Amino acid sequence: MKSKRLIPIVLTLVLLTTGCWNRIELEELAVIIALSVDKVRPGLYRVTFQEVNPSGVAPQQSGGSGQAVAVRTFSGTGPTFLEAARKASRKISRRMFVAHTRLLVIGEAMAREGIGDPLDIFQRDNELRLNTIMLIAKGKAETVLNTLTPVTKIPALSLTKSMERTEERWGENIEVDIQEVVKALASEGRDPAISGVFVVGKPEEGSKIDNVTNTKTPTYPIISGVAMFKGDRLTHWIKGSEARGLLWIRDKIRGTAINLTCRKEKKTNVVEVFRSKTRVQAEPERGKPKIRITIEPEAQMEEVHCPIDLNNPEEITRLEKQMEKVIKKEVEATVNTAQKQRSDIFGFGEVIRRADPKTWKKIKKDWDRQFANTDVDVEVKALIRHTNRIKQPMTIQKG
Amino acid sequence: MEKAKLDFLQFFSLIVLFELGSTLVIGMGTAAKQDAWLTILVGLAGGVLLFLFYSALFRRYPDLPITGIAQKVLGKPVGTLLGYLYVVYFMYVGARILLDFGILSFLSTLDQTPFLVIMTLMILVIIYVLYLGVEVLGRLGEMFLLAYLLVSAFGALLLLFSGLVDLAQLRPVLEEGWTPVLKTALQTFTFPFGEMIVFMMLFPYLNRPKSRVKVGLSGMVFSGAILCVTSIITTAVLGADIADRSTFPLLTMIGKVNIAEIFQNLDVIAVLILIIVGFFKIAIFFYAALIGLADLTKVHKNRLVYPMGMTILFLSIIIADDFVEHFKEGLAIVPIYLHLPFQTGIPLILLAVSLFRHRKGAAGTG
Amino acid sequence: MRPFERQKRRKKKKGKDQRGQVFHEESSPLFHDLQKNLNKIREELGHSTDLVVREFEWDGERKIRFAAVYIDGLVDNNMVGDFIMKSLMLESRDDRQTISRKTAFDRVQENGLAVGEVKITRDWNGLILSILCGETVILMDGWDEAISCGTKGGEKRPIDEPTSQVVIRGPRDSFTESIRTNTALVRRRVKSPNLWLETMRIGKVTQTDVSLMYIKGIVDEKIVREVKNRLERIQIDSILESGYIEEMIRDSAFSLFPTLYMTERPDVIAGNLLEGRVAILVDGTPFALVVPALLNQFFQTTEDYYQNYWISGFLRFVRYGAFLLSLLTPSLYIAATTFHHAMIPTTFLITLVAQREGIPFPAFVEALIMELMFEILREAGIRLPRPVGQAVSIVGAIVLGEAAVRAGLVSPAMVIVVAITAIASFSAPSYNLAITARLLRFLFMLVGASFGLFGIALLLIVVLAHLSSLRSFGVPYLSPLAPFVFSDQKDTVFRFPWWSLITRPRLISQKNMTRMEKDLRPSPPDKPTEGEGNEK
Known part of the structure; x- marks a missing residue:
C-alpha cells in the first residue's frame, strides 16, 4: 500500500x-x-x-x-x-x-x-x-x-x-x-x-x-x-508625397506637415496636421463599384511667411481650402500610380467585399483590371484649429 | 460515490472552465472564416437544446449519473454495458485532450522536451487532484475561473491598447451564406457544447438538485459568450485567414502583443492559461470516467484513480502517430462517430424508453 | 479507516507499564501521621532542596502539630508569610485553648487562612500536584486530609511589548509565560459572562495547564467539542510550548501550511473569540493558538482593524503580493532566464546576457547558492546576540553580495532577485506562513529549473489543490475564497469599514451572526435643508 x-x-x-x-x-x-x-x-x-x-x-x-x-x-x-x-x-x-x-x-x-x-x-x-x-x-x-x-x-x-x-x-x-x-x-x-x-x-x-x-x-x-x-x-x-498619399488613404496619418504656397510671393506657409480621420467607402453602382475616400484632417499653423491676416476667419477658410486641394492632389496622384501598376495597395477590393459581397464575387477574378478602372472619388474636409502660440506673423520693419 | 457536495458557484466554474477547455486552444469554427463567432452561437443554441433534453432525463432520475440511469432504464445487463462504454468514451476523449495539451506545450515552449514527459506530469497532477476529491476540484475551479477572468480581461485590454483590434475584419457577415456556418456549427455543437454529457455524471454532486438546469444553462451561456468574444477578438486581430491557418490561434494572437517593448512575446503566459483551463477539462472527463467505473465495479475511486490515469496517458500516446492525424481525427471522425451517439443518441434513446415505460406503466395501472 | 488504526495503537500503549511517571495510576490516601506524611512528601520529591517544610504547633489543651509545605520560588512569598503563616501562628492564638483536635482542622480551613482559594486534598497525587503548582499545603497531625491554599506566585516576567507581531497603532501588551496573566489580559478586554474558560492538564510529566477559551453563544459548539476531543487524545510526557499542541491537534499531519493561528497578542485573541473562534492558551509560553485558522487570517494583522480601512485593504493586497513574490520570484527568474527568453523585454534581455557573461554556474545553481547563503545569514542574524546580529546581516547582505558580484560569481540581477525575495518574506505578518513560503520556494525553484513556467504552473495547481483539501477544525482552509462566501468578502482581501461589517464570518460560526445594528454609517448631523443655499 x-x-x-x-x-x-x-x-x-x-x-x-x-x-x-x-x-x-x-x-x-x-x-x-x-x-x-x-x-x-x-x-x-x-x-x-x-x-x-x-x-x-x-x-x-x-x-x-x-x-x-x-x-x-x-x-x-x-x-x-x-x-x-x-x-x-x-x-x-x-x-x-x-x-x-x-x-x-x-x-x-x-x-x-x-x-x-x-x-x-x-x-x-x-x-x-x-x-x-x-x-x-x-x-x-x-x-x-x-x-x-x-x-x-x-x-x-x-x-x-x-x-x-x-x-x-x-x-x-x-x-x-x-x-x-x-x-x-x-x-x-x-x-x-x-x-x-x-x-x-x-x-x-x-x-x-x-x-x-x-x-x-x-x-x-x-x-x-x-x-x-x-x-x-x-x-x-x-516616394515623398506619393507615399504620403498612401498613408492618407490607409488612415495612418498621425501627424504631418503640409506646405501651402502663398498666392503672390514665392514663399510657403506650413500647417501641421495633428489628427486625421479617413473613411474609405464603396458605393455600389450597377456592377461597377465606386470608391469614395473622405479625409478629415485637423491642423494648426506652424509657419507663416505670407502676409495674411490670420485674425480673419475667411483667411483661415481659404487656407483650409488650399490644404484640401493639396491633399486631394497627393491622394489622387498615389491612386493613379497604383492603378497604373495595377497594385491595390489600398485594399479597395476588401472595401468592396465588405460592403457588397455579391458584386465582389463577380468581379474578384478580374479585380486587377477592374481596380485600374475603378473610379475613386476623393473628398477632403480640412480644419485648421488654431494658429498656435501667436496670431499674426511678425512684421519686419525696414529702416 | 463521494459524499462531497458542490455549491452553485463551484459547479458553474467547472462548467465554464470545461467548456472553455481545449476550445480556446484549438480555436473554434475558424473554418467558417470571419463568421466563426456565429457558428459558436449556433452551436451554443444546439447545445442548450440538447441540455434541455438531458434535464428532462435527470429530472426523472435525480440522484443518478448517466451510467445509473442507463441501468435503471434499460435493465442491468444492457445498462451496465452502456455504462462501461461511457467510461471508455470519457477516457478516450480525456486522452485526446491530454494529447492536445501535450502538443500545445511541445509546440509552444518546451519544444525539446519529449511531450510524453509533459503529459505524464500533467496526468500526475490530475491524479493527485482527483485523489483529493471532487470538492477540491470544485474549489480549484472557483479560484481558477476568477484568475482566468482577470487574466483574460487584462489580455483583452493589452490587445486593445496595442491597437491590434480591427473590427472591419469581421465583415462581410455571412459572405457565403448560412451553409458554411451551419456545417461548422455541427462541430461546435458536439465540441464543446455537446460534451455537457459529462456533467450528467457529476450532477448528483450539486448541493441543490433543483438548480441543475439553472447552473447548466448559465454555465453554457456564459462560456458561450466568452468563446464568442474570444473568437471575435481573434478574428479582429489576426484576420480570418491567419486565424484559420494557425494551429493555435489564441497563441498567435497573444504573440502579437507588444506594448512599450515591455509586454511582449507573452505567448508563454497564454500557454499557461490554456494549460490550466485544459487541466480542468481533462480532470472532469477523467473524473466522470472514474466515478462511472467506481460505481460499476463498486471499488473505491481512490484505488482506481492511479491505474486509470496511467491508462489515459497510455491511450493518449497510442491515439495518433502525428499531430496532423490527431487533429484530422478530432475534426472529422470523432464528432460524427463518437460524439453524436454518446452525446445525443444514447441520452435520447434513454429518454424515449423511459417515457415509453412510464406511459405503459401508467396505462397498466390505470 | 485511519482513525480506527490509531485507536488500536493507543489501546496497546495503555497496557504498558508506566514506570518513570511521577503520578501513579491509582492514588493512595494520605496517612494520619504528620511525620509519615512529611517524609513521604520529601521522598516523592527526592529531597529536593527547594521544598520548604515549616512545622509548628499549637499548644492548647492538647498539642496540635501542623506543617505547611510549599516549594520556594513557586509561591508568592509575601502571601505565604502574611496570610498563611501569620494567620496560623498569630491570629487565632486567643481561642486556641478552646479548640479541640477534632475541630481544629475545620476551623483552620474555614477561618484560619486569609487566602482566597482553599481546597481539601485527600490523596497523594493531588497533594503532590498542588505543591508542584505552587500551592501551599497544610497538613495536620492526625488527619488524613490536607488543605491546599492558592498561593501561586513567584517571579514572573512583566507584561511586555509583543516582539513577533509589532503594530504601530494598537495595544502594546503581549502575553507572558504565565497562563493566569494571559487569561486575565483577555478577560480584561471581553468583560462578558459568556467568555468561558476550560482548563485541562496535559503532559504526564510536565502537567501543563492548557486552557480553552471561547465565547459561549458565538462559538460553534461542534468546534469546541472537536478541540476538546483532540486535546484529550494527547498522551505525551511534556508540553513545553504551544507548538507541541499545535502539532498534535492539527488537521493535516504533513502539510507545510499552518492550520492553527499563533499569536502573542491578547487583542488578537479577543478579536478572534468575537468572530467565534476558540483560543488555546498554554502555560509557560506567550504564544497562544487560535482555531479554526484560515489562510487569509495569516495575511491579516490586528492593525487592519484599527486603522483607516482604505489603507488596510491596500496593505492586505500588498501582503498577498509580497507572499507570492517571496514564493515565486526566484523560480520565475530561473524559468524566464533559462526557458522563456522570449518573454523578457529585448533590452533587458541584452543587459541580462551581458551580466551573465562569465558566471560559472547555471542560473538555478546560482539562485540556490544565493538563497541558501541568505538563509544562513538570516539564521546567523537571529542566533547572535541582538546588536551583533544586525551587524552580521548587514555585512552579509551588502558586503557579501557586492563582493560576489564583483568576483563574477553571481550576476547582479540575481542579487536583486534574492533581495526582493527576502524583503517580501519579511513583510509577512505571520511568521508561520513565512516559513512555509521559505520552504516551498525551493521546490518551486526546482520545478522552474526543470520545466520552466509549465512546471511552476503545475506545482501551483498542486499547492492550490492541497490548500483546498485542507480543513482547519472542519472549516475549509481557503474559505471564504473557495468555497466562495460572498458576504465574507467584506473582510478577506479588503477590510470594509466597521459600520458595514454587520455579520461575523459565515463559516466559523453559524450562530449569533449579527455583530452590530444596521445603518450605523456615520454622517454629518445636519444637512443643509434644500433651497437654503439658493436663497439670497
Missing part, C-alpha cells in the same frame, strides 16, 4: 531531475535582432543575421577593453531559408535565438522575385514573430544590417524607432509588420506596400567602429519611399 503511494512521487522526482531538455542559460544565447534576405541568384538565398553583442550595449561597471561593437552580422547561403540559417549558425559559438527579431529586411532583387517564400517560416516557427517589422532595401539588404549606428547602438532598433517616429511626425513611410504583409498577400482585394530603406555613404565604412565615433556619421541607413507590390512581387517605388 505504501509503496504504491510512493510511485507517483518517485516518478515526479525522476522527471524533475532529468528534465532539463529545453533549458538554455542566457549566456549561451546569440540574441538575433534583425534578419535580412537577399537573392544571390534564382533559387539561392543569402540570409544575414544581426546578433547583439551584449557587452557592447549593456552598461558595464567594470571597464571593458575599449569600445566593443554593438552588433555583429553573419550570413549563410542556401536554397532554403532554414538551410541558409543553419549554414550561418556555424559561424557563431552560441545558439541562435530569433524570438527577439525586430526587423526583417528584404533585398530589392529578392522582393522583385517574390517575398512570399521566406514568410512561411515566420508564420510556422515558434520563435519567430508575426509582429516583426518589414523593410525593403534598395540594393542589398545585407548592407543595411552591416551598418553601425550611433546613439541607439543597435542598428535594428535604431531603424525601427526612426521609422516609428517618422511615421508619426512625417507620414511618408509606413510601418508594416509581417502579419500585415501576410494578410495582404492572402487577400484577393489587397496588395502589400512596404517601406524602403537604403544606406547613405560608403557601405564598407559603415561596418567599422569609426562610423559611430564621428559626430557626423558618415554612413547611415535611412528609411525612404514605399515599395509597391503586386501579389508578392515588388513592382514600383513611390
Whole structure:
C-alpha cells in the first residue's frame, strides 16, 4: 500500500531531475535582432543575421577593453531559408535565438522575385514573430544590417524607432509588420506596400567602429519611399508625397506637415496636421463599384511667411481650402500610380467585399483590371484649429 | 460515490472552465472564416437544446449519473454495458485532450522536451487532484475561473491598447451564406457544447438538485459568450485567414502583443492559461470516467484513480502517430462517430424508453 | 479507516507499564501521621532542596502539630508569610485553648487562612500536584486530609511589548509565560459572562495547564467539542510550548501550511473569540493558538482593524503580493532566464546576457547558492546576540553580495532577485506562513529549473489543490475564497469599514451572526435643508 503511494512521487522526482531538455542559460544565447534576405541568384538565398553583442550595449561597471561593437552580422547561403540559417549558425559559438527579431529586411532583387517564400517560416516557427517589422532595401539588404549606428547602438532598433517616429511626425513611410504583409498577400482585394530603406555613404565604412565615433556619421541607413507590390512581387517605388498619399488613404496619418504656397510671393506657409480621420467607402453602382475616400484632417499653423491676416476667419477658410486641394492632389496622384501598376495597395477590393459581397464575387477574378478602372472619388474636409502660440506673423520693419 | 457536495458557484466554474477547455486552444469554427463567432452561437443554441433534453432525463432520475440511469432504464445487463462504454468514451476523449495539451506545450515552449514527459506530469497532477476529491476540484475551479477572468480581461485590454483590434475584419457577415456556418456549427455543437454529457455524471454532486438546469444553462451561456468574444477578438486581430491557418490561434494572437517593448512575446503566459483551463477539462472527463467505473465495479475511486490515469496517458500516446492525424481525427471522425451517439443518441434513446415505460406503466395501472 | 488504526495503537500503549511517571495510576490516601506524611512528601520529591517544610504547633489543651509545605520560588512569598503563616501562628492564638483536635482542622480551613482559594486534598497525587503548582499545603497531625491554599506566585516576567507581531497603532501588551496573566489580559478586554474558560492538564510529566477559551453563544459548539476531543487524545510526557499542541491537534499531519493561528497578542485573541473562534492558551509560553485558522487570517494583522480601512485593504493586497513574490520570484527568474527568453523585454534581455557573461554556474545553481547563503545569514542574524546580529546581516547582505558580484560569481540581477525575495518574506505578518513560503520556494525553484513556467504552473495547481483539501477544525482552509462566501468578502482581501461589517464570518460560526445594528454609517448631523443655499 505504501509503496504504491510512493510511485507517483518517485516518478515526479525522476522527471524533475532529468528534465532539463529545453533549458538554455542566457549566456549561451546569440540574441538575433534583425534578419535580412537577399537573392544571390534564382533559387539561392543569402540570409544575414544581426546578433547583439551584449557587452557592447549593456552598461558595464567594470571597464571593458575599449569600445566593443554593438552588433555583429553573419550570413549563410542556401536554397532554403532554414538551410541558409543553419549554414550561418556555424559561424557563431552560441545558439541562435530569433524570438527577439525586430526587423526583417528584404533585398530589392529578392522582393522583385517574390517575398512570399521566406514568410512561411515566420508564420510556422515558434520563435519567430508575426509582429516583426518589414523593410525593403534598395540594393542589398545585407548592407543595411552591416551598418553601425550611433546613439541607439543597435542598428535594428535604431531603424525601427526612426521609422516609428517618422511615421508619426512625417507620414511618408509606413510601418508594416509581417502579419500585415501576410494578410495582404492572402487577400484577393489587397496588395502589400512596404517601406524602403537604403544606406547613405560608403557601405564598407559603415561596418567599422569609426562610423559611430564621428559626430557626423558618415554612413547611415535611412528609411525612404514605399515599395509597391503586386501579389508578392515588388513592382514600383513611390516616394515623398506619393507615399504620403498612401498613408492618407490607409488612415495612418498621425501627424504631418503640409506646405501651402502663398498666392503672390514665392514663399510657403506650413500647417501641421495633428489628427486625421479617413473613411474609405464603396458605393455600389450597377456592377461597377465606386470608391469614395473622405479625409478629415485637423491642423494648426506652424509657419507663416505670407502676409495674411490670420485674425480673419475667411483667411483661415481659404487656407483650409488650399490644404484640401493639396491633399486631394497627393491622394489622387498615389491612386493613379497604383492603378497604373495595377497594385491595390489600398485594399479597395476588401472595401468592396465588405460592403457588397455579391458584386465582389463577380468581379474578384478580374479585380486587377477592374481596380485600374475603378473610379475613386476623393473628398477632403480640412480644419485648421488654431494658429498656435501667436496670431499674426511678425512684421519686419525696414529702416 | 463521494459524499462531497458542490455549491452553485463551484459547479458553474467547472462548467465554464470545461467548456472553455481545449476550445480556446484549438480555436473554434475558424473554418467558417470571419463568421466563426456565429457558428459558436449556433452551436451554443444546439447545445442548450440538447441540455434541455438531458434535464428532462435527470429530472426523472435525480440522484443518478448517466451510467445509473442507463441501468435503471434499460435493465442491468444492457445498462451496465452502456455504462462501461461511457467510461471508455470519457477516457478516450480525456486522452485526446491530454494529447492536445501535450502538443500545445511541445509546440509552444518546451519544444525539446519529449511531450510524453509533459503529459505524464500533467496526468500526475490530475491524479493527485482527483485523489483529493471532487470538492477540491470544485474549489480549484472557483479560484481558477476568477484568475482566468482577470487574466483574460487584462489580455483583452493589452490587445486593445496595442491597437491590434480591427473590427472591419469581421465583415462581410455571412459572405457565403448560412451553409458554411451551419456545417461548422455541427462541430461546435458536439465540441464543446455537446460534451455537457459529462456533467450528467457529476450532477448528483450539486448541493441543490433543483438548480441543475439553472447552473447548466448559465454555465453554457456564459462560456458561450466568452468563446464568442474570444473568437471575435481573434478574428479582429489576426484576420480570418491567419486565424484559420494557425494551429493555435489564441497563441498567435497573444504573440502579437507588444506594448512599450515591455509586454511582449507573452505567448508563454497564454500557454499557461490554456494549460490550466485544459487541466480542468481533462480532470472532469477523467473524473466522470472514474466515478462511472467506481460505481460499476463498486471499488473505491481512490484505488482506481492511479491505474486509470496511467491508462489515459497510455491511450493518449497510442491515439495518433502525428499531430496532423490527431487533429484530422478530432475534426472529422470523432464528432460524427463518437460524439453524436454518446452525446445525443444514447441520452435520447434513454429518454424515449423511459417515457415509453412510464406511459405503459401508467396505462397498466390505470 | 485511519482513525480506527490509531485507536488500536493507543489501546496497546495503555497496557504498558508506566514506570518513570511521577503520578501513579491509582492514588493512595494520605496517612494520619504528620511525620509519615512529611517524609513521604520529601521522598516523592527526592529531597529536593527547594521544598520548604515549616512545622509548628499549637499548644492548647492538647498539642496540635501542623506543617505547611510549599516549594520556594513557586509561591508568592509575601502571601505565604502574611496570610498563611501569620494567620496560623498569630491570629487565632486567643481561642486556641478552646479548640479541640477534632475541630481544629475545620476551623483552620474555614477561618484560619486569609487566602482566597482553599481546597481539601485527600490523596497523594493531588497533594503532590498542588505543591508542584505552587500551592501551599497544610497538613495536620492526625488527619488524613490536607488543605491546599492558592498561593501561586513567584517571579514572573512583566507584561511586555509583543516582539513577533509589532503594530504601530494598537495595544502594546503581549502575553507572558504565565497562563493566569494571559487569561486575565483577555478577560480584561471581553468583560462578558459568556467568555468561558476550560482548563485541562496535559503532559504526564510536565502537567501543563492548557486552557480553552471561547465565547459561549458565538462559538460553534461542534468546534469546541472537536478541540476538546483532540486535546484529550494527547498522551505525551511534556508540553513545553504551544507548538507541541499545535502539532498534535492539527488537521493535516504533513502539510507545510499552518492550520492553527499563533499569536502573542491578547487583542488578537479577543478579536478572534468575537468572530467565534476558540483560543488555546498554554502555560509557560506567550504564544497562544487560535482555531479554526484560515489562510487569509495569516495575511491579516490586528492593525487592519484599527486603522483607516482604505489603507488596510491596500496593505492586505500588498501582503498577498509580497507572499507570492517571496514564493515565486526566484523560480520565475530561473524559468524566464533559462526557458522563456522570449518573454523578457529585448533590452533587458541584452543587459541580462551581458551580466551573465562569465558566471560559472547555471542560473538555478546560482539562485540556490544565493538563497541558501541568505538563509544562513538570516539564521546567523537571529542566533547572535541582538546588536551583533544586525551587524552580521548587514555585512552579509551588502558586503557579501557586492563582493560576489564583483568576483563574477553571481550576476547582479540575481542579487536583486534574492533581495526582493527576502524583503517580501519579511513583510509577512505571520511568521508561520513565512516559513512555509521559505520552504516551498525551493521546490518551486526546482520545478522552474526543470520545466520552466509549465512546471511552476503545475506545482501551483498542486499547492492550490492541497490548500483546498485542507480543513482547519472542519472549516475549509481557503474559505471564504473557495468555497466562495460572498458576504465574507467584506473582510478577506479588503477590510470594509466597521459600520458595514454587520455579520461575523459565515463559516466559523453559524450562530449569533449579527455583530452590530444596521445603518450605523456615520454622517454629518445636519444637512443643509434644500433651497437654503439658493436663497439670497
